[in-house]
Amino acid sequence: MRDALNNELLRSYANINKAYFQLLKIDAERMGITVVQLKTMYRISAHPNTGLGELAEILRLTKSTVSGVIDRLVHQGLVERTIQSTDRRAINLKLTEKGQKTLKQLFEGKSIVSEKTHEIMNMRKEDINKLLSLNNQILSILTAREDIY
Amino acid sequence: MRDALNNELLRSYANINKAYFQLLKIDAERMGITVVQLKTMYRISAHPNTGLGELAEILRLTKSTVSGVIDRLVHQGLVERTIQSTDRRAINLKLTEKGQKTLKQLFEGKSIVSEKTHEIMNMRKEDINKLLSLNNQILSILTAREDIY
DNA sequence: GGTAAAATATTCGTATACGAACTATCGTGG
DNA sequence: CCACGATAGTTCGTATACGAATATTTTACC
The missing domain is CATH 1.10.10.10 (Winged helix-like DNA-binding domain superfamily/Winged helix DNA-binding domain)
Structure with missing residues (x-):
């Protein structure tokens, strides 16, 4: 149980999500949402x-x-x-119409999260594919159903 | 900006976190927390x-x-x-003392999240290391400071 | 020694997030 | 045709999550 609570790999997933959320937040708040x-x-x-x-x-x-x-x-x-x-x-x-305008302005503006996402996707293709594959493997493990529930 | 909102890789991180949270929730709720x-x-x-x-x-x-x-x-x-x-x-x-007892019981009990975490960590060592390395690379990109803020 | 800045934690207002309970409506079977 | 089960969405209670404001205490500086 401790290893589930103190796992470096799983912590890294949480950290990535938090960082990504903060970047999205910058753009969102620019539009007041x-x-x-x-x-x-x-x-x-x-x-x-x-x-x-x-x-x-x-x-x-x-x-x-x-x-x-x-x-x-x-x-x-x-x-x-x-x-x-x-x-x-x-x-x-x-x-x-107001909503569409807001979204349009958001997409047109300069976006930190967009730049960073591009930077991520410009990593080596084989690394990105490896990540996707391994992440999906981990997701499968975590979501696999068991009769033990 | 759209690519930041509709990115398969970043979505996979969110999905992993959600799944992991749900597993932790099972154990936590067993103890009433x-x-x-x-x-x-x-x-x-x-x-x-x-x-x-x-x-x-x-x-x-x-x-x-x-x-x-x-x-x-x-x-x-x-x-x-x-x-x-x-x-x-x-x-x-x-x-x-009540808190210690609660935590003790939690650690002693059968834990789905523990089993799954073990299963994850029993993946190929080179894959785990690769994941850690790539995740930290992504985290670095997402958290890198810029004067553009 | 006194004052201002900094530090620690709390409170407040607002937005999520969920599960349970509820309301209104639709579909199905007898 | 009607009753019941299923569906769609809402409301409620509770727990987080944050940033700003606040209160109290400590530290630093003159």
């Missing part, structure tokens, strides 16, 4: 008229979390939530 | 009489976050907070 709001708006723009459940899956968050995030985005006038005409349980989500 | 509380108690047991600032650094969280986590652990009777005699601004943290 949060990182999660930025990711959400980006996914909505890539999948117009998506529902909340689908969006939650894409963002890998629970529906209750996404419901709250959407609430705040609607309140800021960045996202529009409409009831689906064919199924009144469901909603459709899209960016408002 | 949360993952962050478990990590905090583990670090306090490894560094008895640590202060809040030092603990925040070890956990890679802000002092305000750790202050709240400690509040809840003290309230559950798992951690003890005392004022340092030599510096009344500072506090000393240690596990109570």
Whole structure:
């Protein structure tokens, strides 16, 4: 159990995520939104008229979390939530004009996280592929189902 | 900017962290605590009489976050907070007997996350070393300071 | 020795994040 | 046609997570 709590490799994954989040935060705050709001708006723009459940899956968050995030985005006038005409349980989500403008400005601006991502992807191809492969192997181990649960 | 938001490699890091967190959660909840509380108690047991600032650094969280986590652990009777005699601004943290017992039971029990961590560390040594090396390279890129900030 | 700066931790406001419970609606089977 | 199970999303309670502001204490400097 200690080795699970004090593992250098697993710590490195946490550190990378934290660093990446901080870089995204710089861009997001430039536009007056949060990182999660930025990711959400980006996914909505890539999948117009998506529902909340689908969006939650894409963002890998629970529906209750996404419901709250959407609430705040609607309140800021960045996202529009409409009831689906064919199924009144469901909603459709899209960016408002203001939301599209915000995202556009974000993509046009100079972005530290973009530069760093490029720098990462400009590492040796075989190293990137090795990383992807090994990361997926680790993910498989971590998510493998067992009857012992 | 899009590539920063839709990058398969960076997504894999997020997925690994999420999966690892879920496994830790199973053990933590068996003991009636949360993952962050478990990590905090583990670090306090490894560094008895640590202060809040030092603990925040070890956990890679802000002092305000750790202050709240400690509040809840003290309230559950798992951690003890005392004022340092030599510096009344500072506090000393240690596990109570109940806290030590909880951690002991956790370490003795059968642990999914422990097994998976072992399975990961039993991957080919050269692959693990390669991963560590590449992860640290990526972390360096992400955290490199620039005058452009 | 007194004052200002620095250090330590806490509190506050806000945003996530989850699981459980709930509400409203749709689909299915008898 | 109706009752029930399933689905979609919302709300609630609780725990984090952060940055800013605050309070208290210590340290440094003149």
